Amino acid sequence: MSSRSENFRRVLGRVIQQDFVGRATELNRIIAQAESAKAGRGLLLLMEPSAGVSELLRQAYDQIFNRRSDVIPIYFAFTRNETTAVSAAIEFLNTFLQQYIAYRRDEPVVSEAPLTLHDLVELAPAPDLEWIEQLVESYNRLRFSNDDKTLVRFCLGAPQRIPAVRGRPFVMLDGSQLAEYLNGAVVLGTEILRVFARGGFSFVLAGLRRQILEAAHDANCNFELLDLLRLEQLEATEAGKLVEHVARRQQVATSEAARDLIVQQFAGSPFFINTYLLAAREKHATLLSYLDCERLYVDELFGGHIHRHFADLLEEISPRLDTRHLLIRLLWEAAAGEEQISSFEIWRKRLHISAPELEDLLHRLHVQEFVNWDETTVEAGSGPQAWKDYLKIRYRLDVLGEPRALVVADMLADSLKRAPHTMARHYKQIANAGLRELISRFNCQQVPAVLFDYAKFSEKYKGAEAETIVSGLGAETEAFKLPQTIHLATCSAFISDMRQICEEEHCLVAHTFEGATYSDAQEVIWLAADVESKLEVDVAVARAWCDRFESLAERLGFSRYQIWLISNQGFTEEASTLLARRKALGSSRQQLELLASRVRETVHSAVVETSGPDEFMMVVPMGEDNELIAANTAEQIAKRLTFRPEAINQIKTAIVEACINASEHSFSPDRKIYQRFRVESDRLVITISSRGIVPPNLNGAKSGAEVQEASEERRGWGLKLIRTLMDEVEFERVDDGTSLRMTKYLRPQKGTSANE
Amino acid sequence: MDTPSGGLVRSHCVGTTAVVYASDYLNKLTGEKIEHECRRQLKCGCRALIIDFSDTKLVNSIGISILLGIIDVAEKSGARIVFSEVNNQTVQLFEMLGLTRHVVLAKDEREALINLSRFEATTPVVH
Numbered sequence: 001m002s003s004r005s006e007n008f009r010r011v012l013g014r015v016i017q018q019d020f021v022g023r024a025t026e027l028n029r030i031i032a033q034a035e036s037a038k039a040g041r042g043l044l045l046l047m048e049p050s051a052g053v054s055e056l057l058r059q060a061y062d063q064i065f066n067r068r069s070d071v072i073p074i075y076f077a078f079t080r081n082e083t084t085a086v087s088a089a090i091e092f093l094n095t096f097l098q099q100y101i102a103y104r105r106d107e108p109v110v111s112e113a114p115l116t117l118h119d120l121v122e123l124a125p126a127p128d129l130e131w132i133e134q135l136v137e138s139y140n141r142l143r144f145s146n147d148d149k150t151l152v153r154f155c156l157g158a159p160q161r162i163p164a165v166r167g168r169p170f171v172m173l174d175g176s177q178l179a180e181y182l183n184g185a186v187v188l189g190t191e192i193l194r195v196f197a198r199g200g201f202s203f204v205l206a207g208l209r210r211q212i213l214e215a216a217h218d219a220n221c222n223f224e225l226l227d228l229l230r231l232e233q234l235e236a237t238e239a240g241k242l243v244e245h246v247a248r249r250q251q252v253a254t255s256e257a258a259r260d261l262i263v264q265q266f267a268g269s270p271f272f273i274n275t276y277l278l279a280a281r282e283k284h285a286t287l288l289s290y291l292d293c294e295r296l297y298v299d300e301l302f303g304g305h306i307h308r309h310f311a312d313l314l315e316e317i318s319p320r321l322d323t324r325h326l327l328i329r330l331l332w333e334a335a336a337g338e339e340q341i342s343s344f345e346i347w348r349k350r351l352h353i354s355a356p357e358l359e360d361l362l363h364r365l366h367v368q369e370f371v372n373w374d375e376t377t378v379e380a381g382s383g384p385q386a387w388k389d390y391l392k393i394r395y396r397l398d399v400l401g402e403p404r405a406l407v408v409a410d411m412l413a414d415s416l417k418r419a420p421h422t423m424a425r426h427y428k429q430i431a432n433a434g435l436r437e438l439i440s441r442f443n444c445q446q447v448p449a450v451l452f453d454y455a456k457f458s459e460k461y462k463g464a465e466a467e468t469i470v471s472g473l474g475a476e477t478e479a480f481k482l483p484q485t486i487h488l489a490t491c492s493a494f495i496s497d498m499r500q501i502c503e504e505e506h507c508l509v510a511h512t513f514e515g516a517t518y519s520d521a522q523e524v525i526w527l528a529a530d531v532e533s534k535l536e537v538d539v540a541v542a543r544a545w546c547d548r549f550e551s552l553a554e555r556l557g558f559s560r561y562q563i564w565l566i567s568n569q570g571f572t573e574e575a576s577t578l579l580a581r582r583k584a585l586g587s588s589r590q591q592l593e594l595l596a597s598r599v600r601e602t603v604h605s606a607v608v609e610t611s612g613p614d615e616f617m618m619v620v621p622m623g624e625d626n627e628l629i630a631a632n633t634a635e636q637i638a639k640r641l642t643f644r645p646e647a648i649n650q651i652k653t654a655i656v657e658a659c660i661n662a663s664e665h666s667f668s669p670d671r672k673i674y675q676r677f678r679v680e681s682d683r684l685v686i687t688i689s690s691r692g693i694v695p696p697n698l699n700g701a702k703s704g705a706e707v708q709e710a711s712e713e714r715r716g717w718g719l720k721l722i723r724t725l726m727d728e729v730e731f732e733r734v735d736d737g738t739s740l741r742m743t744k745y746l747r748p749q750k751g752t753s754a755n756e
Numbered sequence: 757m758d759t760p761s762g763g764l765v766r767s768h769c770v771g772t773t774a775v776v777y778a779s780d781y782l783n784k785l786t787g788e789k790i791e792h793e794c795r796r797q798l799k800c801g802c803r804a805l806i807i808d809f810s811d812t813k814l815v816n817s818i819g820i821s822i823l824l825g826i827i828d829v830a831e832k833s834g835a836r837i838v839f840s841e842v843n844n845q846t847v848q849l850f851e852m853l854g855l856t857r858h859v860v861l862a863k864d865e866r867e868a869l870i871n872l873s874r875f876e877a878t879t880p881v882v883h
Contacts, residue, residue: 657816717820724852
């Protein structure tokens, strides 16, 4: 361990630095917000419910504290213990002073000691005594003024009073505990943002994403001065590490299988994982088998920390017991799949409450993401699995009045039965992530067409060695240009009936545009299914899938669509004929993998392209014959590649024409031409880009007649010349402006080894 | 003797033939200067034009379109036009854009003048 780590002092963090896993990127981002470059900017940390934020902020606090720079870290968490905005604001003032003094005195222990304002004045370092005394005096005067709003603003604005020479405050507010619902006339969340956004100091405000964004809008925040960071659940690998670390810390024995189940059952939620493992330690439980895990889980739902978490939330959302029971019924019925979408009026009737009461209740449910409410309709049935299980238990116990022992036994049995399915779904998701990832990467790449035609592929390559296939594919002349995927979702996200037919991730709908041209004519919906079959898929199954997709396309109003079926072993001859007749594509697993490697290569090379060592970039202003600068640069580069003089002149002319096109047609806002020259062993690739609008006849997709018309206009000659002078010319679609890529190959001359 | 006209275009007359020199880069600006000079020479009574490209290394499509305009103007004035000392790359561009269908190319200024004198000798003068 380095000496730096040895000197690191834990101040507010609940775990040591090394045990804090899974949020490295977010931690660095928060700390970066404290840097002077971000001075005066706020960071809204938008948290998915139960994603956990408190330890992240405490860790950030500790890191900044240990740096001993001019940045003074302040961390304050609103808790449910505070009953009013005034009491929360006073608590903030107290915490602020305490942490300021702890930092100034370099005494971590001061930050959490039970100290009064009087104690803090006594502890204030001499250079700070005057302003702290003034602050406390002003506070004492305002405290009894009966002007709550002024008092709240005064307390929250306290960090502004730090003299500039004494450092810059960096305030981190942990609002994950619903500060918005404190009683009283002052809406705290909005007030915080009003004061902080105008305070001139950097801050982080963390809380539930729906709540924080709403508060920012209500406070009329200037979003140009706010940065956003989204905090979601951990992905499986990181969540697995978290389980291992926490279990080790809590001295809970776990197995790999149990670890993975915990991760899946809590969907990677740091809050639930920590809470659950804490319960395991308290109960001296080992978590080695599924039974161990589910026993503890059910215990937690019936009377543990998880139970208390949901019970508190429900009580906050619906304080009246009778309404709460009705609400549990409504929510459970939705979670069980009945009436997931209903109107506001139906909810009001079923809960027997007034419209304003229901609005308040729905707002709270919406913030917690237990429902989606858009003022008129309510979509229930969402929330984590633990929430749904909790609702089921409450429903059976409170609404149906069933015996507790029966409900416990059923819940344990159900959880155990569900566990292998949970894991199976996870494993299938991993296996199918390939298809999802592949389609999401479609971005106008050219691939051998044979990869989408199982019959042809089988005829050419069945039984061939991998190397033979790869070299064969490299020599394929018939290419298939992939579209650009702009949206990808499972079929069941569009039509829930599809869940009964196949696993969610097996059946995908991708909205794409051919050639990345965003027009009706180029929009194509890809309907892809990974058909489970140990043998070649037969004609009946292929037909059923084609029919299913055609019907789906009709129901959803997809006018242009492309069916693509994938099967492990491909398709029988009859099935392939049917697919061809129905203009559907068919690939085996092998073809899919070959396609994936080609698409990955393209993505990879695109990354290399921007950072490659043999690449030159140049930006020149439009006009003033600046195209000559570009042409002369290209000449120097081309000479290094030993292009012959004639070819160099052709390249120069093509560049000049491309620059003229960019200048004349782009309506460019910055009047700049961006040039990239990439040197490869056998070619020079030049990309000329400009921002702005490009007339449709320059996008490279014009018809033959249009080309003819254009060439008749003398000013339309540029593109014609470029196409003649260069070996490959392609317009790359970019969102703003155009990008023309031109390639010139080195060709050996007769009697010479290279291109002279 | 060379005559500097409006811009920096060099030109001189040999009898009723004007020789106009194109610069190293033929683009919109330099093309328009040549056009201006050719029009001026035609107005002054020249019956033939030679545009000399001996200095020209690079030509763009706008420059070529202006040359076509000059050919049009010359035709309408009943004047002959010859391009001299055009390098191979530029000839290639002229061919691509069909310019060589409308103009005679000569190896150098001398050959251009000979070419024009032959033409004048074989063309009857109409009074």
